[in-house]
Amino acid sequence: DGVASYPDGRSIPVDLESIKQLTKQSRTNSKIFSKNIKLLARNDLTIEQIKEYTENYLNTSQLMNDKVEMWVEDIRFIIDILEKIDCGIIESQFAHKLALEKGIGVFGQSYGGAVSVLSCCLDDRLKCAINMDGAMYGGINDKYKYRQPTMYMDSDMLPGRSRYFFSINEGDTYYIMIKDSKHLDYSDYTYIHKTWLLKSMQLVGKIDGGLMIRITNDYVRSFFDKYIKQIDTLLFEQNPYPEVVSEKRLKR
Numbered sequence: 591d592g593v594a595s596y597p598d599g600r601s602i603p604v605d606l607e608s609i610k611q612l613t614k615q616s617r618t619n620s621k622i623f624s625k626n627i628k629l630l631a632r633n634d635l636t637i638e639q640i641k642e643y644t645e646n647y648l649n650t651s652q653l654m655n656d657k658v659e660m661w662v663e664d665i666r667f668i669i670d671i672l673e674k675i676d677c678g679i680i681e682s683q684f685a686h687k688l689a690l691e692k693g694i695g696v697f698g699q700s701y702g703g704a705v706s707v708l709s710c711c712l713d714d715r716l717k718c719a720i721n722m723d724g725a726m727y728g729g730i731n732d733k734y735k736y737r738q739p740t741m742y743m744d745s746d747m748l749p750g751r752s753r754y755f756f757s758i759n760e761g762d763t764y765y766i767m768i769k770d771s772k773h774l775d776y777s778d779y780t781y782i783h784k785t786w787l788l789k790s791m792q793l794v795g796k797i798d799g800g801l802m803i804r805i806t807n808d809y810v811r812s813f814f815d816k817y818i819k820q821i822d823t824l825l826f827e828q829n830p831y832p833e834v835v836s837e838k839r840l841k842r
Contacts, residue, residue: 612653619650630750637757644754645730654701658728661705662712669694669715693717695814699776700724703743707755710738718817720810722776723747726755737761739817743809745771745795756839762817764826765837766809770797776806797833805831 592604616623626647630640648655674680676688695718698706703724710719711734718739725748736759742752743766756765772795774780781799808831812823829836 608653608657612651615651615653623647623650627748627751630753637754640754640757641730644726644751647751648725648727648730651727654725654727656728658701658705658708661701662709665696665705665709665716666713669713673715690715692818695719695818697722697810698724700773701727704729707736707740708734710740711735718813720813721752722806723773725751729755739763739813741766741809741813743768743776743806745773745775747772747792747795756837759839760841762841763839764813767835768797768802768805769833769835771795771802775799775802801833805834809834 594602596602626643629635629643630647635643671680672688672694673690675682675684676686676690678685694716696706696709696716697703697720699722701724703721704726705724706719707721707726708729710716716738718741720741720743722743723745736755738759739762740755740759741764742756744752746767746769749767752765756763768775771780772793774793775795775797779794780797780802808825812825815821816823816826826836826838
């Protein structure tokens with residue numbers, strides 16, 4: 591069991607019923623999920639087929655699709671707070687120092703990665719987004735307009751799952767896949783806690799943790815330098831890492 595405790599004394603427990611439903615959906619639809627992920631790894635697909643297989647695997651977890659809007663609103667709420675801090679409505683040492691006029695970049699890992707991209711689709715205050723190894727639950731919906739610079743950073747665990755969203759974005763779009771990495775390598779686990787259990791569950795890969803962090807940091811910093819600070823970088827032109835497979839689509 592888990593609980594979130596707040597300074598005002600409130601405590602909100604983990605929604606165990608949702609966890610049970612999520613686990614049930616995952617087990618029930620695991621074959622459909624795996625089948626469509628494998629199909630997305632093919633190189634001979636039309637955009638219509640890519641959309642079909644993407645929608646099929648995303649729909650294996652209706653609960654994940656349903657919850658995404660709540661997370662999107664959480665991010666937009668944080669932006670509201672940052673604006674109030676910057677203009678002094680909320681007292682803070684960061685008042686008038688956030689340079690929000692340059693735009694805000696957003697990134698997240700796993701479900702948070704999908705939510706970052708979807709938030710960027712809805713809120714013009716967000717100028718670019720990075721999705722670190724997250725399935726785009728809720729993303730096939732006409733309300734989301736894919737127009738902002740976006741980078742999809744994948745492990746080699748489920749290649750192809752970001753393919754549709756990479757293809758339809760109207761802004762500059764990058765795809766990065768790090769060889770021999772798994773889902774939790776996009777977290778501190780890659781460096782501090784590569785246990786036999788995580789390896790047996792295929793949640794961490796063979797890649798050296800220090801190298802994984804260095805690659806991740808380089809690409810994340812370079813992306814935000816380019817699209818928030820307007821500082822060009824050679825990283826997207828001359829990839830120095832043999833562990834990285836990359837692709838890009840630039841707005842013309």
